[in-house]
Amino acid sequence: MTEATRQPMGWDASRAHTLDDPRREHEVPAASVIELLALGGGETVLDFGAGTGRLTVAVDGALDQGTVIALDNDPEMCSLLEPRLADRHAARTLFVEGGVVPLPDASVDRILCVDVLHHIGERELGEMHRLIRAGGHMVMIDWVRGASREQGPPDEKRLSAEGASEELEATGFSVANAGCRFANRYTLVARPLRRD
Numbered sequence: 635m636t637e638a639t640r641q642p643m644g645w646d647a648s649r650a651h652t653l654d655d656p657r658r659e660h661e662v663p664a665a666s667v668i669e670l671l672a673l674g675g676g677e678t679v680l681d682f683g684a685g686t687g688r689l690t691v692a693v694d695g696a697l698d699q700g701t702v703i704a705l706d707n708d709p710e711m712c713s714l715l716e717p718r719l720a721d722r723h724a725a726r727t728l729f730v731e732g733g734v735v736p737l738p739d740a741s742v743d744r745i746l747c748v749d750v751l752h753h754i755g756e757r758e759l760g761e762m763h764r765l766i767r768a769g770g771h772m773v774m775i776d777w778v779r780g781a782s783r784e785q786g787p788p789d790e791k792r793l794s795a796e797g798a799s800e801e802l803e804a805t806g807f808s809v810a811n812a813g814c815r816f817a818n819r820y821t822l823v824a825r826p827l828r829r830d
């Protein structure tokens with residue numbers, strides 16, 4: 635890690651209500667995130683660090699044959715996700731303990747990772763790389779370092795777009811910076827490099 639001798643920040647589940655604050659939909663509209671996922675409708679999508687499932691629900695609405703897996707390592711978040719996703723045809727909740735995701739290698743077509751990178755480190759990035767199929771891609775959106783700090787994590791816990799790209803590249807992704815589409819956040823699209 636580089637910017638990344640950084641210590642990932644713990645998540646405080648008592649802040650769960652903030653994830654459904656209407657300002658988040660204004661700043662990071664679900665429809666724009668769905669566009670970046672470029673779904674055909676039959677994919678397996680992993681919402682890594684799904685929180686209360688705001689974006690999982692939107693992905694569910696964009697799938698007909700596919701599946702969206704709402705993954706979280708916080709039992710309280712999973713207990714919020716389960717009832718919210720119960721009636722969704724394509725969604726399920728996955729609780730992860732100890733950082734190892736109980737899914738096979740190359741088993742997902744898309745990974746969505748929104749406002750999560752500052753909470754995770756090398757081990758989780760390695761799992762993302764293991765899980766994504768060749769030809770798939772990951773959409774990573776997170777708070778940019780040095781931007782307004784009315785909301786979001788402290789500046790020292792954030793990365794720059796360049797720092798985040800370096801971490802993904804070091805994990806084995808090629809990364810395109812999709813620019814500042816969302817308030818105070820960078821957006822990266824990462825594709826796994828060929829595994830030989």
Ligand SMILES: C[S@@+](CC[C@H](N)C(=O)[O-])C[C@H]1O[C@@H](n2cnc3c(N)ncnc32)[C@H](O)[C@@H]1O
Pocket residue numbers: 645653682683684685686687688689705706707708711730733747748749750753754758
């Ligand atoms: C700021 S919330 C973002 C939630 C959601 N992505 C959204 O945009 O609404 C961060 C979430 O990541 C989860 N998280 C943090 N570290 C994680 C880890 N190592 N593995 C899986 N989930 C994690 C937290 O429990 C929390 O639900």
